[in-house]
Amino acid sequence: MTTHDFRYSLLSPQHTLTECRALAPGRYQVTGNGGAIQAGDTLLVTLKGSRDLSMSLAVEKVRHLINPPGQWMAVASGPAFRELAILNWQVACDGCDQRIELEFAADASLGEKAYPAAAEARLQELGWASQRGQHLCPACKEQSA
Incomplete structure (x- = not known):
């Protein structure tokens, strides 16, 4: 099927999200305009409170609304967060000392012990x-290989 990109960096008044809310961990209700969304499509959406993190949602069912024209409401599945936390850590390369401001998402309900694994996954x-x-x-990863 089709992938529809609704991240903040690609704002277009004809193709926007109005709302994305969690119904339950892993299930979302998404309302938007444009894009001709269909069941089986994928939606890329920016995580609330993030500069550049996004998540991919698989559309299970969609209902196209009559008013306003072009608006739709979909139920989709995606990552299961009980309590979403957006964190920023600074990581330095041990080869060349290059630094990166790492932004990553973690499930805060799992506690701080879950943060290192989420950070490692984002680094990869x-x-x-x-x-x-x-x-x-x-660059250092290529040199060591």
Whole structure:
């Protein structure tokens, strides 16, 4: 099916989200305009309170509204957060001392013990490597391979 990008960085008045709220952990109700959303499509949405984190939602069912024209409401599934926390940590490369301001999402209901695993997962998404407790930026990661 189709992927629809509704992240904040791509704002367009004809193609926007009005609301995205959690119905239960992993289930979301999304309301928006434009995009011709259908069941089976994927929605990319920015996480509330984040500069550049997004999540992918799989549309299960959609209802197109008559008024206003082009508006729709969908039920979608995605990451299951009981209590979403957006955190910022600073990480330094142990090879070249390059620093990154790391923004990542974690489930705050699991406590602080869940934060390191969420941070490591986000670092891997950004191309960094973690080996024996040391962090390597993408450039140093290539050199060590």
